Amino acid sequence: MTRPGIRLLLAIGLGLPVVAMAFAYPSLRDGLRGAGGGAGAGTVEAVPFERVVVDDGMAGDVKLVGDIDGDGHKDLVVGGGSAEKLAWYRHPDWSRTTVATPTVEFTTDGSIADVDADGDLDIVVPDGDGPDNLLWFENPRPGGDPADGASWRRWVIGSVGGWGKDVHPADYDGDGRLDIATRSHHALMIFFQTAPGDWERVEFPHGDLGNEGLAHGDVDGDGLVDLVVRGAWIRNPGAAAARDGGAWVRYPIGEADADFKALVADVDGDGRAEVIFASSENTADVDRWTVGDEGPAGPWVKHTVMAGLERGHTLQAGDMDLDGDTDLVVAQMHTAATPRILVLLNADGRAGRWLVQVVGAEGLHNGVVADMDEDGDLDIFGANWTGHPPVRLWINRLDERT
Numbered sequence: 200m201t202r203p204g205i206r207l208l209l210a211i212g213l214g215l216p217v218v219a220m221a222f223a224y225p226s227l228r229d230g231l232r233g234a235g236g237g238a239g240a241g242t243v244e245a246v247p248f249e250r251v252v253v254d255d256g257m258a259g260d261v262k263l264v265g266d267i268d269g270d271g272h273k274d275l276v277v278g279g280g281s282a283e284k285l286a287w288y289r290h291p292d293w294s295r296t297t298v299a300t301p302t303v304e305f306t307t308d309g310s311i312a313d314v315d316a317d318g319d320l321d322i323v324v325p326d327g328d329g330p331d332n333l334l335w336f337e338n339p340r341p342g343g344d345p346a347d348g349a350s351w352r353r354w355v356i357g358s359v360g361g362w363g364k365d366v367h368p369a370d371y372d373g374d375g376r377l378d379i380a381t382r383s384h385h386a387l388m389i390f391f392q393t394a395p396g397d398w399e400r401v402e403f404p405h406g407d408l409g410n411e412g413l414a415h416g417d418v419d420g421d422g423l424v425d426l427v428v429r430g431a432w433i434r435n436p437g438a439a440a441a442r443d444g445g446a447w448v449r450y451p452i453g454e455a456d457a458d459f460k461a462l463v464a465d466v467d468g469d470g471r472a473e474v475i476f477a478s479s480e481n482t483a484d485v486d487r488w489t490v491g492d493e494g495p496a497g498p499w500v501k502h503t504v505m506a507g508l509e510r511g512h513t514l515q516a517g518d519m520d521l522d523g524d525t526d527l528v529v530a531q532m533h534t535a536a537t538p539r540i541l542v543l544l545n546a547d548g549r550a551g552r553w554l555v556q557v558v559g560a561e562g563l564h565n566g567v568v569a570d571m572d573e574d575g576d577l578d579i580f581g582a583n584w585t586g587h588p589p590v591r592l593w594i595n596r597l598d599e600r601t
């Protein structure tokens with residue numbers, strides 16, 4: 200009875216109607232067949248989703264998931280413009296706490312990570328395009344209460360040198376302190392945490408970065424966290440050498456849009472990482488690139504998952520239908536001609552055949568896949584960009600099918 204309980208809590212906590220998705224998108228389905236590519240051959244309704252409004256007055260570019268209050272349950276974070284601010288929503292009733300007001304605007308990305316290694320999750324987010332615009336907000340735990348918004352402390356990491364577009368925390372030099380990779384329109388950089396609260400900005404001389412997009416992951420399987428930039432990956436040399444941007448070697452993967460979403464994931468289940476590119480702002484194929492015979496430093500092999508996706512500002516991976524393989528979630532911004540939220544189901548388990556499920560047509564920007572209701576299946580969280588509410592969850596109801 201736990202699951203109906205959670206469902207009821209969600210509905211009551213919001214004071215808002217829970218809308219069941221009826222999958223009534225015949226025209227979109229027809230359109231998808233024309234869009235073709237690897238994923239265009241047919242559409243399915245494999246996963247029942249229930250759409251829930253978390254906050255009908257809120258939107259924002261920054262959408263994050265993590266356990267803010269340390270109760271073992273995942274909470275939500277949304278950050279946007281000066282009217283929206285930066286807020287977190289407590290699981291399971293999504294009561295809101297405002298943490299900070301931007302100087303300009305919290306955009307375009309952010310991340311939840313334990314920046315100061317004190318055991319709680321902090322929030323890293325860029326604010327506008329001015330100086331000192333990469334910030335982190337310190338979770339008041341363990342001594343304080345994160346539901347007391349005024350008790351979150353604001354700290355400056357450094358200047359991105361323009362709008363901060365993507366935020367990827369990891370310990371890139373392996374010294375035990377969290378570092379932050381980010382980028383502007385023009386430059387890629389890592390802020391290395393050289394001592395608690397001290398940051399060294401290292402810029403990377405790595406060619407054509409395009410305008411936005413960045414991913415991190417262990418591309419070559421050596422245990423070090425590499426970066427994926429436009430159409431290429433750059434290899435982390437590890438340890439102290441990681442703090443020398445020139446010591447990172449760039450290896451081409453293949454073409455990618457100047458405005459891209461990228462993901463490092465093992466979608467075909469062969470134990471090796473692949474790199475997936477989509478266009479965040481324009482129209483491009485969703486391409487999955489696999490390592491060729493010569494390894495990740497050699498030529499990569501392209502596999503088109505879906506042709507011609509417009510404004511796919513959400514790119515996530517996870518086993519959405521619980522059949523044991525990794526699926527993809529892509530979604531188009533509300534400014535796309537058909538602002539669909541799509542689950543691309545890995546039909547053969549080896550990423551050789553894809554089926555498309557249209558989850559919704561509301562648009563979604565920087566959506567996140569996570570099991571928000573803790574019933575063992577993956578849900579979708581997000582909103583359109585700043586100024587375009589609401590904040591929503593698409594709750595996976597696969598658990599209720601049996």
Ligand SMILES: [Ca+2]
Nearest residue numbers: 313315317319
């Ligand atoms: Ca912390």
Ligand SMILES: [Ca+2]
Nearest residue numbers: 370372374376
């Ligand atoms: Ca570090």
Ligand SMILES: [Ca+2]
Nearest residue numbers: 518520522524
């Ligand atoms: Ca699957």
Ligand SMILES: [Ca+2]
Nearest residue numbers: 570572574576
């Ligand atoms: Ca779930």
